[in-house]
Structures are given as structure tokens and as C-alpha cells.
Amino acid sequence: MxxxxxxxxxxxxxxxxxxxxxxxxxxxxxxxxxxxxxxxxxxxxxxxxxxxxxxxxxxxxxxxxxxxxxxxxxxxxxxxxxxxxxxxxxxxxxxxxxxxxxxxxxxxxxxxxxxxxxxxxxxxxxxxxxxxxxxxxxxxxxxxxxxxxxxxxxxxxxxxxxxxxxxxxxCMSYSGKCVISNYTTGRDANRGACAQPCRWKYTLFDEVSLGEYEPVVEGIDSSFFFNSKxxxxxxxxxxxxxxxxxxxxxxxxxxxxxxxxxxxxxxxxxxxxxxxxxxxxxxxxxxxxxxxxxxxxxxxxxxxxNRPDDTAHNYESASYIRNYDFIGIVRGHEEDSDLVIVEQRNKMNVGDKIEIIGPFKETMQANILEMYDEKNEPIESAPHARQIVKMKLDIDVEKDYMLRKPILTIRAL
CATH class of the missing domain: 3.20.20.70 (Aldolase class I)
Incomplete structure (x- = not known):
């Protein structure tokens, strides 16, 4: 086949x-x-x-x-x-x-x-x-x-x-054919510069008589009604x-x-x-x-x-859903040591329980046991964008494996 x-x-x-x-x-x-x-x-x-x-x-x-x-x-x-x-x-x-x-x-x-x-x-x-x-x-x-x-x-x-x-x-239009971006911002979708106005919030009114308008949906001031899933x-x-x-x-x-x-x-x-x-x-x-x-x-x-119905759009929000932070990518291993060289992408700390993915591998669970900066000084966290750190993990990883951790949501009591 x-x-x-x-x-x-x-x-x-x-x-x-x-x-x-x-x-x-x-x-x-x-x-x-x-x-x-x-x-x-x-x-x-x-x-x-x-x-x-x-x-x-x-x-x-x-x-x-x-x-x-x-x-x-x-x-x-x-x-x-x-x-x-x-x-x-x-x-x-x-x-x-x-x-x-x-x-x-x-x-x-x-x-x-x-x-x-x-x-x-x-x-x-x-x-x-x-x-x-x-x-x-x-x-x-x-x-x-x-x-x-x-x-x-x-x-x-x-x-x-x-x-x-x-x-x-x-795309909420035939792909690439929308002209709303060009009309509202001067940015042409067919020049690769779409401002994505389909993700904006709008209010929709109906003219009920000359100069008089009413919201199409009562009780809702605005909606993301162009926002495709x-x-x-x-x-x-x-x-x-x-x-x-x-x-x-x-x-x-x-x-x-x-x-x-x-x-x-x-x-x-x-x-x-x-x-x-x-x-x-x-x-x-x-x-x-x-x-x-x-x-x-x-x-x-x-x-x-079939043709999408009203469930194919999200009318409440155009925001992305993010449940995990991508925190680093493995760049290699330090010679003659068990330390992994990682390029930081989001803040990580010693003691973090993380997940690691690799090509053609099942998702792995790991713990960050130790971290060191480029001068081999021990550090507790890596807060700087694209910071190179050396770390000790409790599992084996290879180059290009990616590290992530759940985003903790703090809810009011």
C-alpha cells in the first residue's frame, strides 16, 4: 500500500x-x-x-x-x-x-x-x-x-x-478570499498580511426603522460570530x-x-x-x-x-487554549557527565514535575533534579528567555526532545 x-x-x-x-x-x-x-x-x-x-x-x-x-x-x-x-x-x-x-x-x-x-x-x-x-x-x-x-x-x-x-x-471565507482585513486595516489577505478580523469582537444590530437599531441577540452586546474553530x-x-x-x-x-x-x-x-x-x-x-x-x-x-453548522464557531472567545507551557528543548549532552543541555523557552525550576516528548516515543514523565548555568553554577530556576541550562533529570533523553509542564490555574476560594 x-x-x-x-x-x-x-x-x-x-x-x-x-x-x-x-x-x-x-x-x-x-x-x-x-x-x-x-x-x-x-x-x-x-x-x-x-x-x-x-x-x-x-x-x-x-x-x-x-x-x-x-x-x-x-x-x-x-x-x-x-x-x-x-x-x-x-x-x-x-x-x-x-x-x-x-x-x-x-x-x-x-x-x-x-x-x-x-x-x-x-x-x-x-x-x-x-x-x-x-x-x-x-x-x-x-x-x-x-x-x-x-x-x-x-x-x-x-x-x-x-x-x-x-x-x-x-478561514471564515473561501480561503484567502476575505476582503475585511483590507477594508478595515489596509492589510491584504492575498498579500499574506491578513489582520484576522474574523477573530475580532463585533456587535450586530438590525435597523428596525429609519435610524433606530436593536441588537440582533438580546442581552449580548458583542460576539465572536466570525470566529471559526x-x-x-x-x-x-x-x-x-x-x-x-x-x-x-x-x-x-x-x-x-x-x-x-x-x-x-x-x-x-x-x-x-x-x-x-x-x-x-x-x-x-x-x-x-x-x-x-x-x-x-x-x-x-x-x-x-457536511456544511458546518453553528457549532463550528466559538462565539464566546477567540483566545487560544493553553494548558501546558513549552519550557525547553534538549540541545545535547555535556561530555563526561549525566547533565542534559537545554535551551529554555519558559520558566522552569528545580523540583518541577514535567512531561517530555520525543519523536516516535510515548510521552514521558520526569523530574528536574538539578540545574546549572553556563558557568556550571547551581541555580534554582531558569527565568530568562532562551537561557542555556544544564540539568539533571531522572530519565534519559535525546537531542530535540521537548520539555513541558502543566499551567497551574489558581482559582479564588
């Missing part, structure tokens, strides 16, 4: 390496131009080179986004950029604009092309059109059901890849594979390395378990629990089973 691809976001070089370490088959990333995530750190050409080398040494792939809808003046630098990507060995480019598509075909004809979800492909005719133009892969619009995707698969060429988002933030499909791995999706895409190029690690790790475990025995695969609630230990909104299944 040909296995599906697990495709992870990479907002920078560290997250690229973490994605592959924790089980991704491929990553997608943006360069400094032509990408849809201007707020992400994004990659210089030199960073891409290093990331490609890291990926290819492990038999993995790197896809680069060129999925904005460009203006005429931006096209002048497109050909030179494409030639650079081709020269360094990028595996595929992700495009949405027909003009960009034509320039790719003309400039680097052997480059694999993926059609972005920004193209809003929702039917067989559109996906086959792109394939016949030379696209290898079509990313489905987020607004499709399993039934619709299966119909596209059944009417597509056998070697056309179908990619679909299975996890992450959802996050997508999470980890409970439905068999349905995903049976629909004909060949690449499972995780959203989140602006998320942290910890988010990438926890999300990739959970889906990797679920997929690996499926391929052991597809007929008897059972959902393990631990996988969902792991996803909830990262920063997230409430989850939904998006459009996969």
Missing part, C-alpha cells in the same frame, strides 16, 4: 528540522517574497539550501510557496527567483495564479507544480484543468466534503496528487485515506516549533498505527490529548462531513 504523505508547516529553519525529526514526510515554506505569510520569519535562499540538504539527506521533500496573487510590477523579479529555487533543488513550488503558473512552466519547465488552496479548487473540471496544464498536485479548497473529494479523485488521473488540510486554523481530523484517518487524499496538510507556518512537534508527532503516530493494520485501526484518545497540549482553539471537522 502506498502511504499518504504527512506535510508540515515550516516557518523557519528550526521548525523545518523539528518537523522532519518528529515524522513529517515533507514541509512547505515561504521565501522572503511571493508567499502568503508575511508575518512568518520565512526563509532566505541560504536557509533554504540548508533546509533542503537536511531534508534530502533523510529522503524528505521541501515545497516552496509562491501563492500570492501578484501585481504586474512584482512579476519582474519572479523569473530570477524561480531560477534560484530550481538551482538549489527545491522539490516543488505551490502556486495559485495562472500567470505565475505560466512563468514557472516557461522558466523552469521541469519543476513540479502544486496548485494552492488559494485557487479554490472545488470540482473535477478545475482539478483536471490544472493537471492537463502540467500540475502534479492540486490542493483542495478547505470547503469540500469527503464525498466531494472522492468524486474529484474518481475523475482524476491516477498520478495526480490530492492534498488537503487536516489540521489547523480555518480549528480543524482537527485525527479521529478520521481511515476516512481521509479512503477519500483519495494523498497528502495530509497541517496548517501553521506562524506557529511555534513546539506546535509543529506535537502536531506532527500525533498524526505520525495515528498514521503509523493505521498502516500496521488498516482494517482494525482504532482511534487512540491519547493522540487528541497530545494535540490539546499545544496552543489551540476548540476543534471541529470543518466541511468534511
Amino acid at each position: 502506498k502511504k499518504v504523505e504527512l506535510l508540515a508547516p515550516a516557518g523557519d529553519l528550526e521548525r523545518l528540522k523539528i518537523a522532519f525529526t518528529y515524522g513529517a514526510d515533507a514541509v512547505y515554506l515561504g521565501g522572503e517574497i511571493f508567499g502568503m505569510r508575511s508575518a512568518a520569519k520565512n526563509f532566505t535562499i541560504e536557509d533554504m539550501k540548508e533546509g533542503l540538504e537536511f531534508a534530502h539527506e533523510r529522503g524528505k521533500q521541501v515545497f516552496v510557496t509562491i501563492n500570492i496573487i501578484p501585481r504586474n510590477e512584482e512579476l519582474d523579479q519572479l523569473k530570477a527567483y524561480l531560477l534560484e529555487l530550481d538551482q538549489i533543488g527545491v522539490d516543488a513550488v505551490i502556486v495559485s495564479d495562472p500567470g505565475v503558473f505560466s512563468v514557472v512552466k516557461e522558466t523552469i519547465p521541469n519543476m513540479e507544480i502544486h496548485i494552492s488552496t488559494q485557487a479554490s479548487t472545488t470540482n473535477s473540471l478545475a482539478s483536471n484543468f490544472w493537471y492537463n496544464q502540467g500540475a502534479k498536485r492540486v490542493v483542495m479548497a478547505r470547503e469540500l466534503s469527503f464525498e466531494e473529494i472522492k468524486r474529484i479523485r474518481d475523475n482524476a488521473a491516477e498520478d495526480m496528487d490530492i492534498e488537503a488540510f487536516v489540521h489547523g486554523a480555518m 480549528d480543524l482537527c481530523m485525527i479521529e478520521y484517518i481511515p476516512q481521509i485515506i479512503q477519500s483519495g487524499i494523498t497528502s495530509l496538510k497541517i496548517e501553521g507556518r506562524m506557529k511555534t516549533a513546539y506546535y509543529v512537534a506535537t502536531t506532527v508527532r500525533a498524526y505520525r503516530m495515528a498514521l503509523d498505527e493505521y498502516y500496521k493494520d488498516p482494517q482494525n485501526w482504532k482511534f487512540n484518545p491519547m493522540w487528541l490529548d497530545e494535540l490539546k497540549k499545544g496552543s489551540h482553539r476548540d476543534y471541529s471537522t470543518g466541511f468534511y462531513f
Whole structure:
């Protein structure tokens, strides 16, 4: 059985390496131009080179986004950029604009092309059109059901890849087509600069007569009625594979390395378990629990089973849910000692009871027994951002393992 691809976001070089370490088959990333995530750190050409080398040494792939809808003046630098990507060995480019598509075909004809979800492909005719133009892969619009995707698969060429988002933030509009951000802030969603006004608080009034207004919902002054829940499909791995999706895409190029690690790790475990025995695969609630230990909104299944109803939005809050703090990442071991070198990400203390995750490993419980600073002086806590500490734990850990601890909530009596 040909296995599906697990495709992870990479907002920078560290997250690229973490994605592959924790089980991704491929990553997608943006360069400094032509990408849809201007707020992400994004990659210089030199960073891409290093990331490609890291990926290819492990038999993995790197896809680069060129999925904005460009203006005429931006096209002048497109050909030179494409030639650079081709020269360094990028595996595929992700495009949405027909003009960009034509320039790719003309400039680097052997480059694999993926059609972005920004193209809003929702039917067989559109996906086959792109394939016949030379696209290898079509990313489905987020607004499709399993039934619709299966119909596209059944009417597509056998070697056309179908990619679909299975996890992450959802758009309240057709993906990337919202103009509220541009109208309210001048920040263009199709330039990668969306201000996410769908997460803002609004008050909705109805004009009952000329100049007279009443709240639509009595007793509620404001509401987050554009605020979509996050997508999470980890409970439905068999349905995903049976629909004909060949690449499972995780959203989140602006998320942290910890988010990438926890999300990739959970889906990797679920997929690996499926391929052991597809007929008897059972959902393990631990996988969902792991996803909830990262920063997230409430989850939904998006459009996969039917059109979302009013339960697919959170009307009370647009805030992320955080139950755990990511406190550090293992960078290595001190020579001739049992101390672990950790880069701090949130405050930790001697005596903390923590959890540790690693690639292809079950979650581990541990205690911080001792800590030392870079001068080998004993310390009781590590409060400084990205502080390098040496610590003694009561279990063995490896490079790139991640440390976390529960957030304690103090409630008034």
C-alpha cells in the first residue's frame, strides 16, 4: 500500500528540522517574497539550501510557496527567483495564479507544480484543468466534503496528487478570499498580511426603522460570530485515506516549533498505527490529548462531513487554549557527565514535575533534579528567555526532545 504523505508547516529553519525529526514526510515554506505569510520569519535562499540538504539527506521533500496573487510590477523579479529555487533543488513550488503558473512552466519547465488552496479548487473540471496544464498536485479548497473529494479523485488521473488540510486554523471565507482585513486595516489577505478580523469582537444590530437599531441577540452586546474553530481530523484517518487524499496538510507556518512537534508527532503516530493494520485501526484518545497540549482553539471537522453548522464557531472567545507551557528543548549532552543541555523557552525550576516528548516515543514523565548555568553554577530556576541550562533529570533523553509542564490555574476560594 502506498502511504499518504504527512506535510508540515515550516516557518523557519528550526521548525523545518523539528518537523522532519518528529515524522513529517515533507514541509512547505515561504521565501522572503511571493508567499502568503508575511508575518512568518520565512526563509532566505541560504536557509533554504540548508533546509533542503537536511531534508534530502533523510529522503524528505521541501515545497516552496509562491501563492500570492501578484501585481504586474512584482512579476519582474519572479523569473530570477524561480531560477534560484530550481538551482538549489527545491522539490516543488505551490502556486495559485495562472500567470505565475505560466512563468514557472516557461522558466523552469521541469519543476513540479502544486496548485494552492488559494485557487479554490472545488470540482473535477478545475482539478483536471490544472493537471492537463502540467500540475502534479492540486490542493483542495478547505470547503469540500469527503464525498466531494472522492468524486474529484474518481475523475482524476491516477498520478495526480490530492492534498488537503487536516489540521489547523480555518478561514471564515473561501480561503484567502476575505476582503475585511483590507477594508478595515489596509492589510491584504492575498498579500499574506491578513489582520484576522474574523477573530475580532463585533456587535450586530438590525435597523428596525429609519435610524433606530436593536441588537440582533438580546442581552449580548458583542460576539465572536466570525470566529471559526480549528480543524482537527485525527479521529478520521481511515476516512481521509479512503477519500483519495494523498497528502495530509497541517496548517501553521506562524506557529511555534513546539506546535509543529506535537502536531506532527500525533498524526505520525495515528498514521503509523493505521498502516500496521488498516482494517482494525482504532482511534487512540491519547493522540487528541497530545494535540490539546499545544496552543489551540476548540476543534471541529470543518466541511468534511457536511456544511458546518453553528457549532463550528466559538462565539464566546477567540483566545487560544493553553494548558501546558513549552519550557525547553534538549540541545545535547555535556561530555563526561549525566547533565542534559537545554535551551529554555519558559520558566522552569528545580523540583518541577514535567512531561517530555520525543519523536516516535510515548510521552514521558520526569523530574528536574538539578540545574546549572553556563558557568556550571547551581541555580534554582531558569527565568530568562532562551537561557542555556544544564540539568539533571531522572530519565534519559535525546537531542530535540521537548520539555513541558502543566499551567497551574489558581482559582479564588
